[in-house]
Amino acid sequence: MLYPAPIQDLVNELAKLPGVGPKTAQRLAFFLLNRPQGEAELLASAIVNARRRIRYCATCFNFTDQDPCVICKNPNRDSGLIMVVEYPKDVVAMEKTHEFRGRYHVLHGTISPMDGIGPDEIKTRELLARIKTGTVRELVVATGSSLEGEATALYLGRLIKPLGIRITRIARGLPMGGDLDYTDEVTLLKAFEGRQEL
Amino acid sequence: MWLRRLRIRHFRNIEDAEIDLVRGVNVWIGDNGHGKTSALQALHVLAEHRYPPGIGDMDVVQWNAPWMEVRAVMVTAEDTEVVSRYGVALGESRRRVREGPILPAVWFGPADLSTVKGGPGERRDFLSQVAATLYPRYSPLLRRLERAVMQKNRGLREHWPSPALDSFNEIVATTGATVWQLRKATLDRLLPHIYAIHRQLSETSSLAIQFQQGGMEGDLVLEAEEVRRRLNARFGEERQRMVSLVGPHRDDLGVELDQHSARTYASQGQQRTIALAMKLAIYHVYEEFFQAPPLVMLDDVFSELDGRRRALILEYMARHDQQTVITDTEPRDLGTCHPTFYRVVQGVFQPWP
Ligand SMILES: [Zn+2]
Numbered sequence: 001m002l003y004p005a006p007i008q009d010l011v012n013e014l015a016k017l018p019g020v021g022p023k024t025a026q027r028l029a030f031f032l033l034n035r036p037q038g039e040a041e042l043l044a045s046a047i048v049n050a051r052r053r054i055r056y057c058a059t060c061f062n063f064t065d066q067d068p069c070v071i072c073k074n075p076n077r078d079s080g081l082i083m084v085v086e087y088p089k090d091v092v093a094m095e096k097t098h099e100f101r102g103r104y105h106v107l108h109g110t111i112s113p114m115d116g117i118g119p120d121e122i123k124t125r126e127l128l129a130r131i132k133t134g135t136v137r138e139l140v141v142a143t144g145s146s147l148e149g150e151a152t153a154l155y156l157g158r159l160i161k162p163l164g165i166r167i168t169r170i171a172r173g174l175p176m177g178g179d180l181d182y183t184d185e186v187t188l189l190k191a192f193e194g195r196q197e198l
Numbered sequence: 199m200w201l202r203r204l205r206i207r208h209f210r211n212i213e214d215a216e217i218d219l220v221r222g223v224n225v226w227i228g229d230n231g232h233g234k235t236s237a238l239q240a241l242h243v244l245a246e247h248r249y250p251p252g253i254g255d256m257d258v259v260q261w262n263a264p265w266m267e268v269r270a271v272m273v274t275a276e277d278t279e280v281v282s283r284y285g286v287a288l289g290e291s292r293r294r295v296r297e298g299p300i301l302p303a304v305w306f307g308p309a310d311l312s313t314v315k316g317g318p319g320e321r322r323d324f325l326s327q328v329a330a331t332l333y334p335r336y337s338p339l340l341r342r343l344e345r346a347v348m349q350k351n352r353g354l355r356e357h358w359p360s361p362a363l364d365s366f367n368e369i370v371a372t373t374g375a376t377v378w379q380l381r382k383a384t385l386d387r388l389l390p391h392i393y394a395i396h397r398q399l400s401e402t403s404s405l406a407i408q409f410q411q412g413g414m415e416g417d418l419v420l421e422a423e424e425v426r427r428r429l430n431a432r433f434g435e436e437r438q439r440m441v442s443l444v445g446p447h448r449d450d451l452g453v454e455l456d457q458h459s460a461r462t463y464a465s466q467g468q469q470r471t472i473a474l475a476m477k478l479a480i481y482h483v484y485e486e487f488f489q490a491p492p493l494v495m496l497d498d499v500f501s502e503l504d505g506r507r508r509a510l511i512l513e514y515m516a517r518h519d520q521q522t523v524i525t526d527t528e529p530r531d532l533g534t535c536h537p538t539f540y541r542v543v544q545g546v547f548q549p550w551p
Binding site: 154 | 291353363
């Protein structure tokens with residue numbers, strides 16, 4: 001049976017979300033239709049607002065509603081110490097430890113020939129430009145322990161070591177294929193403290 | 199350690215089967231296609247928490263079911279009982295359950311001959327199976343290496359520049375060195391047993407097996423720094439030919455009988471003897487390493503064994519603490535063993551007689 005067009009449209013859009021198959025999309029659609037009108041409108045406007053107001057911070061490329069972002073703007077954060085992460089969610093994970101006093105650089109991905117993602121498809125050129133401004137003392141590479149995360153770390157090592165700044169890699173205590181945002185705060189802190197020269 | 203009370207659900211063509219296992223010889227009799235080999239595969243998954251070579255999640259879950267599960271009661275060396283379980287649920291996100299200790303298992307099947315007769319991939323599988331059971335870090339390392347080679351090959355085909363591609367080459371070097379070390383260590387454990395068993399079965403011919411490192415010449419290179427140097431030395435050539443030429447993904451075992459390649463020159467009977475010696479050697483390595491006899495599985499092999507080779511296998515089965523499971527199309531004389539029979543019809547197991 002085919003649904004009326006508005007329902008079908010909603011199902012189709014939901015099914016485009018990562019990890020959502022056609023069955024889950026249907027379930028979500030019917031859930032939304034059974035809630036009060038106001039709730040659906042709140043959700044819709046939250047999506048529109050976020051999309052309209054959120055952009056990349058021009059310095060660290062984290063998501064932000066003000067440029068520069070709160071971390072880049074904060075004078076108490078060490079601008080000489082930069083942690084390189086794959087995604088904005090990794091920044092959130094690290095911030096939860098309340099221990100890291102440096103700033104971030106978000107790559108938005110890892111290099112992967114099979115996915116057609118080379119260094120220029122992630123924010124590596126921007127990282128290089130940032131380093132050349134001269135205030136950076138140490139770069140902590142905190143990409144994940146997946147094959148691609150590791151390859152990206154090695155790549156950054158080759159790229160940046162000749163520039164004469166310290167470059168370190170967070171410790172391999174993280175589980176195989178482990179992501180920063182799945183790792184608890186204590187483990188994350190140990191990984192940071194146990195970082196080694198790349 | 200041994201297993202009793204096996205339960206198999208939604209595995210290949212088996213809907214739901216309960217089979218009592220004894221600590222001796224178990225024989226499952228049935229026509230082909232009725233589920234006895236499936237049940238043996240299920241038992242392998244349960245014992246080693248790993249599939250036999252060549253099958254994966256998508257092959258084992260019954261076609262109309264969303265999940266499969268195999269469980270049994272494992273009786274430990276201290277005579278305590280623990281539940282052992284392996285399950286997979288398919289669907290939008292795949293979930294896996296592994297419970298209980300691993301029980302090393304040795305599988306004998308009609309495909310064993312391909313270790314001698316088949317291509318290099320079959321001999322790599324032979325080594326990998328044993329290495330994965332002996333060294334828990336082997337399987338994840340091999341998966342990482344295989345992915346690194348795939349990434350590197352794609353980069354080579356698409357002429358990726360340095361240094362982005364170099365970092366994948368570097369990972370092939372570091373994981374490759376460790377895979378090579380573990381494969382070599384595994385072969386060193388196996389070789390004395392392979393030779394001894396082969397001599398027992400064939401006094402006249404001499405067998406020699408050599409580890410051939412993929413894309414390397416001369417003596418074995420196992421030290422990580424040297425492996426990296428050798429890989430880098432051929433990186434230019436790899437770029438030109440747009441494919442990875444060096445690494446464990448190209449390994450092979452050189453198997454020679456009286457100085458001639460067994461793959462090309464040995465008779466079918468001689469090849470069978472070598473394949474059997476290689477399999478029985480696994481038994482001894484596991485027994486030494488784990489200080490207990492492994493579970494033995496024989497999938498439809500008796501019809502192809504001659505008297506001497508059959509007698510040798512029977513000797514192992516007759517050991518007092520040995521658990522063996524056999525599939526066959528008909529009951530046959532198993533010498534001094536006292537087997538417990540099950541009859542398998544359309545995926546249903548029934549004690550027999
Ligand atoms: Zn920022």
